[in-house]
Amino acid sequence: MTEPSIPFFSPRLFEEDRERALRLIHEIGTAPEQRFILGEFSARLERELADRLGAGQVVLCGSGTSALTMALAAVGVGAGDEVLVPALGCAPLAAAAVSLDAVPVFADVDPLTLTMDPEDAEARVTPRTRAVVPAHLFSVMADMPRFADLAKRRGLRLVEDSAVAQGAVLQGRPAGRWGEIGILSFVQVKSFGMPGEGGALVTDDDRLAELLRMFRNHGQRAGERFTHRMIGWNSRFDELQARFQLHRLAGLAGRLARRAAIADRYTERLAPLAERGVLVPPGGDEGRCAYVYTVLADNRDALSRYLQERGVATHVYYPRPLPRHAAFARHAPPGARWPRAERASARLVSLPLHPGLTDDQVDYVADRVTEFTARRPVSHPLARRSQMPEAPTP
Incomplete structure (x- = not known):
C-alpha cells in the first residue's frame, strides 16, 4: 500500500x-x-x-x-x-x-510553554x-x-x-x-x-x-x-x-479556527503518549495561537525519520539555543548554561499544521506517532515535563 x-x-x-x-x-x-x-x-x-x-x-x-x-x-x-x-x-x-x-x-525558558x-x-x-x-x-x-x-x-x-x-x-x-x-x-x-x-x-x-x-x-x-x-x-x-x-x-477567522481545531485534535490524540516520551504543548484556548504544533520527543530524530518514511513531513525549529550559535557566541558568557532551552532544543519536532489538512490526514499523522511510540519504547519515559532528562552537553 x-x-x-x-x-x-x-x-x-x-x-x-x-x-x-x-x-x-x-x-x-x-x-x-x-x-x-x-x-x-x-x-x-x-x-x-x-x-x-x-x-x-x-x-x-x-x-x-x-x-x-x-x-x-x-x-x-x-x-x-x-x-x-x-x-x-x-x-x-x-x-x-x-x-x-x-x-x-x-x-x-519555561519548561511547560518553552x-x-x-x-x-x-x-x-x-x-x-x-x-x-x-x-x-x-x-x-x-x-x-x-x-x-x-x-x-x-x-x-x-x-x-x-x-x-x-x-x-x-x-x-x-x-x-x-x-x-x-x-x-x-x-x-x-x-x-x-x-x-x-x-x-x-x-x-x-x-x-x-x-x-x-x-x-x-x-x-x-x-x-x-x-x-x-x-x-x-x-x-x-x-x-x-x-x-x-x-x-475576511477569511482569517475561519483559517485560525481550522488551525485551532487541528491542534485540539492532535492534543486529544497525542496527550496520552506522555509516558512514552512524546509531550504535547499546553492545551486550551487561553493564550493559544495554533501556528505550529510542536511536541517534545525523546527519540526526536528517529520519530522524524519514521514519519518521513511513511509520507509525513516534519520540521525541527531551533535545534540549538540561540547562544549556542556562532553568530551570538560572544554574548554567551563562558560556562553559561540554559538547561531548559538546551533540553527542549534536543527534543523539539513540529507536525504538519495548516488549514488545508483534512481530518483524515490529521488522524493519519497521530496514528503514526502513536505507532512509533508503541514500537520504539523510550529509554527514559517522561511522565511529566518537570522530569525531562538533561540534554547532552553542547
Whole structure:
C-alpha cells in the first residue's frame, strides 16, 4: 500500500486566491498613480488591523525582522544597552539587538510553554538592561502579565514579539497589545501570511508610531520626500501585498479556527503518549495561537525519520539555543548554561499544521506517532515535563 504524502507546508498555499492575485497585479500595475509602496491600500490595511486589535496605531513594514529592529530603536535601545531575549527562538530576537550595537542577554525558558521564563529573565537584569523582548513560540503566548509587571517594576521597555501569534488572546487582550510595541509577521507560513515578506508594528503611542513611520522610510516623514530627519531603514510595505491581504482578511477567522481545531485534535490524540516520551504543548484556548504544533520527543530524530518514511513531513525549529550559535557566541558568557532551552532544543519536532489538512490526514499523522511510540519504547519515559532528562552537553 502506498503511503500518503502529507507535506509540512501547504502545497496549495494561496491557490484559491490565484485569479484574484493576478487581477490585483494588473490593477495596481496599470493604475494612473503608479504607487507601488505605502499607498492607499497600505494605509487601509493599517486601519483594518488597528480596528481588529483595538490598537491606536499599526505601522506596516517590510518584514517581522525589520519590525523588531525598528521597535528596539524606537524605545531607545542603543550601543551598550542590554536586551533580555529568550534563549530559544528565532535568530532575529538576538540579531536585532546586535544590529543596534546592543547586547542580547539570553534568559532560559519555561519548561511547560518553552517561552522565556520571567523569573530567570529578572535574575539577569542589570543597570545596563534597557528592554525585555518576550516572544510567543509555536502555539503558546509568553506570560505577558508577568513581563508587563517586570517591565514596570524594573523600569524596562517592553517589546512583544507576537510574530507567530496572530489571533491569540490572553486575559482578553490580543497578542501584540501587551507591550509598548507589538510585532507581527506576514511571511507566507505565518497564520496571516502572504506571498512575500511583510510585517507590522502595533502601538498606542502616537509618538512611537510617528518615529516608526520615519524609520521604515529612510528617516522621512510622510509628504516630506528627500527630507531625512534621521537615519532610517528601507522597510516599506508593498501596495500589491496590502491589497492582497485586505482581500484575505475576511477569511482569517475561519483559517485560525481550522488551525485551532487541528491542534485540539492532535492534543486529544497525542496527550496520552506522555509516558512514552512524546509531550504535547499546553492545551486550551487561553493564550493559544495554533501556528505550529510542536511536541517534545525523546527519540526526536528517529520519530522524524519514521514519519518521513511513511509520507509525513516534519520540521525541527531551533535545534540549538540561540547562544549556542556562532553568530551570538560572544554574548554567551563562558560556562553559561540554559538547561531548559538546551533540553527542549534536543527534543523539539513540529507536525504538519495548516488549514488545508483534512481530518483524515490529521488522524493519519497521530496514528503514526502513536505507532512509533508503541514500537520504539523510550529509554527514559517522561511522565511529566518537570522530569525531562538533561540534554547532552553542547
